[in-house]
Amino acid sequence: MATSTDSQIDLTTCSICLETFKTPKNFPCLHSFCEGCLQTYITTSFGQTKGGVNCPVCRMFVSKPDDISIEEWAKNLPTNYILVSLIDLNETKSGQKLCAECARENESENACSWCVNCAEALCKSCYRSHRRNKTSSDHKLVELDKGLDRDIPLYHADVFCSEHTEEKVKVYCEDHSAICCMTCVMLNHRKCDHVRSIEDAASKLKKSKQTEEFSQNLQDLKICLTRLCKNRTISLQTLDLDLKQIRDDIDSLFKGLSCHLTKMKRNIMSEISDVEKEITSEIENEHFEIKCKIPAVENDLSLFQTSMKHAPPAQFIQAMEKLEEQKKLLENFVRDQSKTLRDIRVTFKANEKLMEISKIIQEFGEVNITRNTNYELQHSINRKLKIMTSMPTLTSKVDTGFHVTGIAFLENGQVVLSNHNSKKIELLEPRSSTILSSLSLPSFPWGIKIMRATEGSVAVEGKGLTFFNIQRDRILKVTEMKTEVNRDFVHHRGQFYIGCNRKIIVYDKLLRKVREITVNCDVGYMAVRDENTMCFTCESRGRELCCITMDGIPVFTYSQDKLQGTRGVTVDHTGYIYACGLNSRNVHQLSHNGKLQRIVYDNLPTGPYCIHFNTQGDKAVIGCEGKILLYDLE
Known part of the structure; x- marks a missing residue:
């Protein structure tokens, strides 16, 4: 069997044997396989799924026809004549093709031309005969050294009417x-x-525009499926970190306890292993199912592009109808997956009595599994993948009378903001411009981050972080973490990255200091760029935005004369970076690699301190000196 050396879709290669097709047969999902390979696959796989088999590529279930035996199933599937012709055409282009008419007489002559109607290669002698024969005199013949690089139909087969079976469709x-x-x-x-x-x-x-949109839809589907795959990969990595942290916590707690705890430790470790097997299997199955759809989209895109260039009209229209059906199935699959996938976290809650009276403890603790809907993933899939290309629509302006130095959307559309003047954080209902609740702080509040649905934290100047929860339109203080902090922080994969003067301090989820990252400026506002990098504004230089890895390795630095007094920074669902210019009164939109795309908010009424997008990605809020600006996005 051949080995796969190229990840690019090759329509002439069977995905089972990895060889050039021998009698390619089509499944309803439009994936093709050698008849022999498919028959072997059906024979070995039938029975594992009731009443049919799953496509080896996309895992779509294919039901067995009632009137056909398992042994005859592959033989009775439709032959993909476009692929047959494409294989012949490729062989002809490479000079490997012999004359088809001579081959039927057991003679070997090199081909010099191609008959589009017959989908056969011809030698010089047969070419002349083909021209002279009355039945083939009107066939389209192409000389191999002249025409095969042009966009010609691969195969010109007559299509007959489904009602009047002896008449050709015209x-x-x-x-x-x-x-x-x-x-x-x-x-x-x-x-x-x-x-x-x-x-x-x-x-x-x-x-037509329809074919352009269809091609773009298939490419967008591939992007969405890749995102879903990446989400499952990250979930596996997060699961591994969670389980490692749990095991470390258990080992730390276990130290110093008597042998009475050995049995309980064994039980809890077994439970964790069961959870690991269960969740790992679940995520891997989801990952595998999603990943299998990517070749489906690539196949459809390749088949679409090939049909656009080579398929005759009738076959092209038929192919478009089938491809449209397949696209709808893939779109439904992507929507369903984006709704049903859950971000899984595993936590361990130690038994509080364990530290007090070990004699009465009958269990070591409990392992909890949480499944949270990833709204950013869901909304990034369901909304069109397009960047902000024009000035957004200002829908509301709230005069606060104080400097808004931190701001964040909640899932319900409410906004939490930092009131710098009164040293409070406020809960705002933007539709009515009503302050619903406040929480007093010991110093000036700056950047705000929402870490879960109603749980968040705010950077408090000179004090550290204050954690809060919002219940029934009330902001409730949860706890504090004393640490150095300038303006902001980010929370990423269970760790807190605190911006300070010429360094970033990293804490784990138990608020224990892990390490320090040295940087070459005083860190201002911060945002997570992607899984491996973060951005921050340079407080000490005034017009720079820096991007580094989570380990402190520089990625890029953005500086522009039209960006003065850099403050807030955020990243939208499509990966674009936004930086606020307090003195230049604008917001710059940057590409993922730090190149200016456009100034999307310009000539603002007052200088912007902070910016944030809602989870749906259709609204933006900017906190300014004395105002809050709310925008609807296209």
Whole structure:
């Protein structure tokens, strides 16, 4: 068996044997396999799933026809003649093809031309005979050294009417979206206004915006599926970190306890292992199912592009209908996955009595599994993947009378903000411009981060972080963490990265100091850029935005004359970075690698301190000197 050396989709290679197709057969999902490979796969796989088999590529379930035996199933599947012709054409281009007519007489002659109608290669002698023969005199013949690099149809097969089986289809009725023979036109389409020849209809379809959008939809589907795969990969990594942390906590707690605890430790470790197997298996199955769809999209895209270039009109229209059905199935799958996938976290809650009276303890603790909907993932899948290309619409302006130095959306649309003047954080209902609740702080508040649905933290100047929870429109203080802090922090994969003067201090989820990252400026506002990097504004230099890895390795630095007094920074769902210019009164939109795309908010009424997007990605809020600006995004 051959080995796969190229990740790019090759329509002529069977994904089972990795060899060039031998009699390619189609499954309903449009994936093709050698007839022999498919028959072997069906024979060995049938019975594992009731009444059919799963496609080896995309895992789509294919039911076995009732009137066909398992042994005859592959043979009775439709042959992919486009692939047959493509293989012949490739062999012909490479000079490996012999004349098909001579081969039937057990003779070997090198081919010099290609008959589009017969989908066969011909030698010089047979080429002349083909021209002279009455039945083939009107066939389209292409000389190999002249025409094969052009976009010619691979195979010109006649398509016959489904109602009048002896008549060829010749026209396409746009009113009924149907290909028809001339008898159908006379009987059923006389009053239709838009009846075209097959050639004109196919040409119009190829040039239409529909094909552009279809191609883009398939590429967007691939992006979405890749995101879903990445989400599952991250979940596995997070699970591994969670379990490692739990085991460390258990080992630390276990030290110093008597042998009476050995049995309980064994029990809890066994429970963790069971959880690990259960969740790992669940995530891996989801990951595998999603990953299998990527080749499906790549196959559809390749088949679409090949059909656009080479398929004759009737086959092209039929292929588009099938591809459209397949695209809808993939779209439904992507939407379903984005709704049903859950971000899984595993936590360990130690038995409080364990530290007090070991004699009465009957259990070591409990392992909890939480499944949280990833709204950012879901909304990034469901909304169109497009960047902000024009000035957003200002929908509301709230005059606060104080400097808003930190701001964040909640999932319900409410906004939590830092009131710098009164040393409070406030809960705002933006639709009515009403302050619902306040929480007093010991010093000036700055950056705010929402870590879970209603749980967040705020950077308090000279004091550290204050953690809060919002219940029934009330802000409740939970705890404090004393640490150095300038303006902001980020929370990433269970760790806190605190911005300070010329360094970033890292704490774990138990608020224990882990390490320090040295940087070359005083850190201002901060944001997570992606899984491995973060951005921060340079407080000491005034017009710079820096990006580093989570280990402190520089990635890029952005500086621009039109960005003065850098303050707030955030990243939207598509990976674009936004930096506030307090003195320049604008917001710069940067690409993922730190290149200016556009100034999306310019000439603001007052200088912006902070910016944040809601989880749906359709609203933005900017905190300014004395004002809050709310925008609707396209």
